[in-house]
Amino acid sequence: MSTQVNKNYKDTIFRMLFKDAKHALSLYNGLTGSNYTDIAELEFNTLENAIYMNVKNDISFIIGDSLNLYEHQSTWNPNMPLRNLIYITSVFQNYVEIKQDKSIYGDSLIRLPFPEFVVFYNGREKRPEYSELKLSDSYIDINAEPALELKVKIININPGMNEELKRRCPIIAEYSIYVETVREYARTMSLADAVVQAVEDCIKNNILRDFLTQQKAEVISMSIFEYDEEKELGRIKKAAWERGLEEGREAGHKEGHKAGLEAGREAGLEEGHKVGLEEGHKVGLEEGHKVGFEVGREEGIINTILTYKEFNASKDEAVFKVAERFNMDCEKVRKIVDECWDKE
Numbered sequence: 624m625s626t627q628v629n630k631n632y633k634d635t636i637f638r639m640l641f642k643d644a645k646h647a648l649s650l651y652n653g654l655t656g657s658n659y660t661d662i663a664e665l666e667f668n669t670l671e672n673a674i675y676m677n678v679k680n681d682i683s684f685i686i687g688d689s690l691n692l693y694e695h696q697s698t699w700n701p702n703m704p705l706r707n708l709i710y711i712t713s714v715f716q717n718y719v720e721i722k723q724d725k726s727i728y729g730d731s732l733i734r735l736p737f738p739e740f741v742v743f744y745n746g747r748e749k750r751p752e753y754s755e756l757k758l759s760d761s762y763i764d765i766n767a768e769p770a771l772e773l774k775v776k777i778i779n780i781n782p783g784m785n786e787e788l789k790r791r792c793p794i795i796a797e798y799s800i801y802v803e804t805v806r807e808y809a810r811t812m813s814l815a816d817a818v819v820q821a822v823e824d825c826i827k828n829n830i831l832r833d834f835l836t837q838q839k840a841e842v843i844s845m846s847i848f849e850y851d852e853e854k855e856l857g858r859i860k861k862a863a864w865e866r867g868l869e870e871g872r873e874a875g876h877k878e879g880h881k882a883g884l885e886a887g888r889e890a891g892l893e894e895g896h897k898v899g900l901e902e903g904h905k906v907g908l909e910e911g912h913k914v915g916f917e918v919g920r921e922e923g924i925i926n927t928i929l930t931y932k933e934f935n936a937s938k939d940e941a942v943f944k945v946a947e948r949f950n951m952d953c954e955k956v957r958k959i960v961d962e963c964w965d966k967e
Contacts, residue, residue, distance in 0.1 A: 636845055637695035637798065638681045640834060646794045647684055651691060653792030654741065659686065670713060680710050690736035697746045702950065703775045704758035707740045740775040745802055752784045797830045805850060818846040848934050924949055928960055938964060
């Protein structure tokens with residue numbers, strides 16, 4: 624049984640491309656070195672309830688005896704194994720109860736397709752060409768071989784990375800070029816103008832030409848939404864760091880002066896002030912940065928919510944996106960959304 628992605632949430636360019644079976648099949652062949660040609664052998668099973676437990680997945684499909692869960696990330700997220708664990712349980716539940724019509728309480732072994740978890744990364748933060756995240760990295764303490772493990776392959780598709788995959792799967796190569804073209808134009812022009820120019824250039828240069836021509840308006844709208852979100856998250860992180868640094872300096876100066884005076888009374892004013900200032904500055908800087916980061920994070924959450932509102936996102940979408948980006952509980956985010964949604 625094939626299901627569709629939840630329409631309550633805005634698509635991404637990656638999902639728009641690879642929910643097309645021929646593109647998904649090409650990407651699978653490129654990754655595995657296989658040579659499937661019949662798209663009828665590929666069966667999508669991306670969940671409709673993609674918000675389940677605050678977790679979504681871009682593309683999920685079965686081909687042969689393998690279950691493939693693909694996701695695109697433009698920001699680094701070390702919690703992908705945990706997110707995939709939560710998601711795969713629901714996928715397997717659907718597979719057993721709906722597709723197989725079996726019960727897990729039966730006396731016969733239920734056979735399952737072999738799962739593969741892959742993230743295609745094209746964020747601005749520098750990352751290796753290939754890496755792997757493991758669920759066991761999240762465990763508080765490991766004294767033995769973990770009884771539960773889940774591994775996620777991270778494939779970097781930025782320019783100059785995994786060129787062999789791009790050769791085998793031209794559509795992922797063209798997607799990478801389109802993303803980079805938008806970013807390059809955005810350096811010197813408004814985001815909206817950058818996206819429009821990138822779309823025109825790519826069509827002219829036969830990059831995703833059919834896709835961009837057929838869905839031009841939707842692609843432009845979604846690209847503006849995606850890259851404005853990426854830029855806003857970058858500003859939030861930068862602002863939090865700068866605020867923390869400044870407050871840390873102020874706190875460090877005050878604490879250092881106080882510590883220096885106290886130490887000076889015991890070991891000499893001059894020497895004590897020097898030692899106290901150094902130690903106090905270090906402690907104050909750490910405390911100030913922590914306080915500043917929390918304040919900046921709170922402001923960033925509100926700014927992100929208002930950004931989604933500006934782009935006509937629904938409240939549910941804003942709740943889901945903010946919870947995902949800031950690793951927060953959906954109910955906590957919903958309270959914040961309800962408080963600030965109608966203020967402006």
